[in-house]
Amino acid sequence: MISLNILEICYLFASLTFVIGLKMLSHPDTARKGNLFAAAGMLVGILATLTLYQTFDPDKMVNYILIGLGLLVGSVIGTVMAKKVKMTAMPQMVSFFNGMGGACAALIAIIEFQHHDPAMVSSLLNGEMLVMLMGLVIGGVSFSGSMVAYGKLEGKIKDKTLPFNQIINNSLFLVIIILIIILMTGQSINNPLFYVLMVLALIYGILFVMPIGGADMPVVISLLNSFTGIAAALGGFLYGNKAMLTGGILVGSAGTILTILMCKAMNRSLLNVLLGAFGGTAGGVGKSADGEQSAREISISDTAVLLSYSQRVVIVPGYGLAVAQAQHSCHELEKLLEEKGVEVSYAIHPVAGRMPGHMNVLLAEADVPYERMQEMEEINPKLSQVDVVVVIGANDVVNPAAKNDPSSPIFGMPILEVDQAKNVIILKRGMAAGYAGIENELFFYPKTRMLFGDAKDSLQKLVGEVKAI
Amino acid sequence: MEQLLNYFGENMEMIYFLILAVLLGVEVISNVPAILHTPLMSGANAIHGVVVVGAIIVMLHAAPDNYLALTVGFLAVVMGTLNVVGGFVVTDRMLEMFKKKPKKS
Structure with missing residues (x-):
């Protein structure tokens, strides 16, 4: 069949665009083209499947209409959601789309399971069944997990740890494995246990993400991302479809590497993240302020003066900046200071915000030049020559306890060593601890001053004050 | 079990493909x-x-x-x-x- 050969070539093309696109995505200059390139390959793959997979069958008109409708509805909703989402809500958007992919993989497994009519059962290989069941479980976990992650980042779902959560999770996992084995070896058709397995997978996804703290969400999303990749690859295995296989596996392995990179940046093991160690054990940890310590406040006008007469200022953005939508005000302040001859740069901790690179995206939105954002290793040695460090809505990533308090749960995590600078000003809403739930002794250092209030509000007032000087 | 092994045997090509794709993914993503x-x-x-x-x-x-x-x-x-x-x-x-x-x- 000529058309099937053409189809295979189209899949080859699509697979190539995925690989090359992913490669291009990992360099700043080519990233955007890489994304479009992969998208083009995807389009070719989808169109080729539609037209070449089987010869047009008039009896199946309904199927074609429904496919067309599905593609249309998905495209419209997807485009609108992606265009409308605020930059700050990016991580949960990715999580949402990821969940959709997982659900798609699980649904495919469900239909395929029903498809195998009794007559064909003798030829139904166990291996095929295994692939199908794993697609169902991984897709299902990825779907419900991503939705919980989405809800958490949206602030709709709170962190919750059930009593014996870990034990429940592990037993559930065991039950899932046992069910898979039963279903694989069982002879009966349309075994209702299949649906029990589906429900258990969904529950497992929820319980899996539920106890994990907000700060660890990026790691979880990245992990679920690679799960969906694996689920997609399993689908590809089922159909012998090379495009699905390459796309899925690439994402599966790339996502896993990315997850590990993120964990490394926090100096924690993946296991540690998954057990929700921050939330669980860190309750009243560390040197939770000895009572006598008190943080010193600074007024807006004093801050303005201090900044205007400095030579070097470094801004450390954190999730608080994203929440307050303060990136534009922040950029405005930076420009004003630059006009006054102050050297301003941004210090970006690899895990600042809710996703690695989150801060870069956010600042880029406000037109902050790329060159001004410096990574941790780059800026740390220079911090001792900095006059003022302004920390905006960041906490754990500047907590000196990571360096000098072995009892702290974040001990060993690389931090921005802002305590090396001459002055530190911290913009913060209140004295609450950061996401890790740990007291930050930096706030009590003699060189530290606190500027309480909403980050955007404070920054705007600061801009006004600096202008007036 | 035999069936399972058969399945793997028949799909060896795909499994090679899979492993190579995993390595490729790792390679492509490193140093980002x-x-x-x-x-x-x-x-x-x-x-x-x-x-x-x-x-x-x-x-x-x-x-x-x-x-x-x-x-x-x-x-x-x-x-x-x-x-x-x-x-x-x-x-x-x-x-x-x-x-x-x-x-x-």
């Missing part, structure tokens, strides 16, 4: 600047949307009067498309912002 982690994750997210191809195949297989399969398949196509289109558009939006270099001011 932290700045690009989020767009990269988002782009990878869009790429696994290729699962929509599977949903289309399911739909093509389904009998026109198998309403259950058609409904579930339709849902799968919608969700898969959401993953693909939404994923690529979001990634493009993120990367668009990196493009704006200082020239303007």
Whole structure:
């Protein structure tokens, strides 16, 4: 069949665009083209499947209409959601789309399971069944997990740890494995246990993400991302479809590497993240302020003066900046200071915000030049020559306890060593601890001053004050 | 067990393919600047949307009067498309912002 050969070539093309696109995505200059390139390959793959997979069958008109409708509805909703989402809500958007992919993989497994009519059962290989069941479980976990992650980042779902959560999770996992084995070896058709397995997978996804703290969400999303990749690859295995296989596996392995990179940046093991160690054990940890310590406040006008007469200022953005939508005000302040001859740069901790690179995206939105954002290793040695460090809505990533308090749960995590600078000003809403739930002794250092209030509000007032000087 | 082994035997080519693809994924992703982690994750997210191809195949297989399969398949196509289109558009939006270099001011 000529058309099937053409189809295979189209899949080859699509697979190539995925690989090359992913490669291009990992360099700043080519990233955007890489994304479009992969998208083009995807389009070719989808169109080729539609037209070449089987010869047009008039009896199946309904199927074609429904496919067309599905593609249309998905495209419209997807485009609108992606265009409308605020930059700050990016991580949960990715999580949402990821969940959709997982659900798609699980649904495919469900239909395929029903498809195998009794007559064909003798030829139904166990291996095929295994692939199908794993697609169902991984897709299902990825779907419900991503939705919980989405809800958490949206602030709709709170962190919750059930009593014996870990034990429940592990037993559930065991039950899932046992069910898979039963279903694989069982002879009966349309075994209702299949649906029990589906429900258990969904529950497992929820319980899996539920106890994990907000700060660890990026790691979880990245992990679920690679799960969906694996689920997609399993689908590809089922159909012998090379495009699905390459796309899925690439994402599966790339996502896993990315997850590990993120964990490394926090100096924690993946296991540690998954057990929700921050939330669980860190309750009243560390040197939770000895009572006598008190943080010193600074007024807006004093801050303005201090900044205007400095030579070097470094801004450390954190999730608080994203929440307050303060990136534009922040950029405005930076420009004003630059006009006054102050050297301003941004210090970006690899895990600042809710996703690695989150801060870069956010600042880029406000037109902050790329060159001004410096990574941790780059800026740390220079911090001792900095006059003022302004920390905006960041906490754990500047907590000196990571360096000098072995009892702290974040001990060993690389931090921005802002305590090396001459002055530190911290913009913060209140004295609450950061996401890790740990007291930050930096706030009590003699060189530290606190500027309480909403980050955007404070920054705007600061801009006004600096202008007036 | 024998059946399982047979399955692996018959699909050895695919399994080789799988392993090489895993290594390729690792290779491609290493040494990415932290700045690009989020767009990269988002782009990878869009790429696994290729699962929509599977949903289309399911739909093509389904009998026109198998309403259950058609409904579930339709849902799968919608969700898969959401993953693909939404994923690529979001990634493009993120990367668009990196493009704006200082020239303007």
